Amino acid sequence: MKQELVALVTGAANGIGKAIATKLASRGISVLLTDLNKQQGHAAASELAKRYNVRTEFLQTDVSQEEDIRKAVDASLSFTGRLDYAANCAGICETIASEERSISTEWFDKVYSVNARGLWLCQKYEAQQMEKQAPREPVLDPPSRYPVPGQRGAIANVVSISGLTSLGLAAYTPSKHAAAGITKNGAKFYGPSGIRVNACCPGWTITNMTEAHLGDRAVPGTPEYAESPVNRKIALRRMGLAEEQANLVSFLLSDESSYMNGALVVNDGGFYEIDN
Structure with missing residues (x-):
């Protein structure tokens, strides 16, 4: 019988977070969706359960509040008693x-408090739960002739190329540099435990946040998008889709x-590498 796997996704009501929750559900993974937006969050959880026949729940969560994060991690255990994957996507x-x-x-x-401290708290409590779990042997296809050491879980943080360079954004950019460091530290701290x-x-990815920042320059099919100076700086000459970011996160969580x-891992259509 196939083992049920469980994922916690923050910022899951819309944008990249919802795309990640959707991708994981499409793989048959049970998902706890968290977000501040209660209405959209419940709707997303219901939609994914019906579309992919998986177990989902939604919990309204403010990642700037430590107690909310504790509750979210505890709630993720309601499916199987384990937390196999965590995708930390909440951001402003x-x-x-x-x-x-x-x-x-x-x-x-x-x-x-959201992009750095909140991310750190999520990673910390998710990893603490994973450390309590028995290791699960990764499934390699085709298999290796050598045994693969068991792993207790995987965490994928959504950072930004703004965590590697500067595009301006006086508050966002420093917070994302911190998020990159938090990720590196997490790998060092929890890797020995098999996490x-x-x-x-x-x-540049088309989301509600990007549209709020760029207006019609972030809406494909509009003249403003076609003539956007942002697109001219991207080698693929277009912005990414939330689903394309979700594909990468799904890979980072997978065996x-x-x-x-x-x-x-940079996923930007050839912007950062070429423009820097």
Whole structure:
């Protein structure tokens, strides 16, 4: 009988987070979706359960609140008593990219509390739960002639190319540099326990957040999108889709990446490598 696997996804009500939850559900994985948006979160969980015939739940969660994160990790255990995968996608961003004079201390602290501190707390409590679990042997296809050491879980953080360079964004960019460091530390701290921690670093990706920042320049099919200077800086001449980021996160959590740990994987259509 096939073992039921369980994933926790933060920021799962829309955008990249919802795409990740959808991708994992399509693989037959039970998913606990968390987000601040209660209405969209419940709707997403119901939709995925019906579409893929998997078990899902939604829990309203503020990742800037430590107790909310504890509750989310505990809730993820309701399926099988294990947490096999965690995808940390919750994040916020300002809409002003070109300067930092207008960024208040309060806003900087709010962004950091979600993108950095919140990510750290999620990773910490997810890994603490995984450390309690019995190792599960990764399934390699085709199999190796050598045994593969068991693993207790895998964590994928959604960072950003803004965690590797600077595109402006006076609050968001420092928070994402912190997120990259948190990922690296997680790989170092939890790798010896058989827990892998990696990160997806998206480039320009079409989400509600991007549309709020760029308007019609982030809406395919519009003249503004076709003429967008952002697209001209991307080798593929288009922004990425949330589903394309979800494919990478799914890989980082899967047994197909069983030897990857501490990687910050850029997925940006050829923007960061070419523009820097």
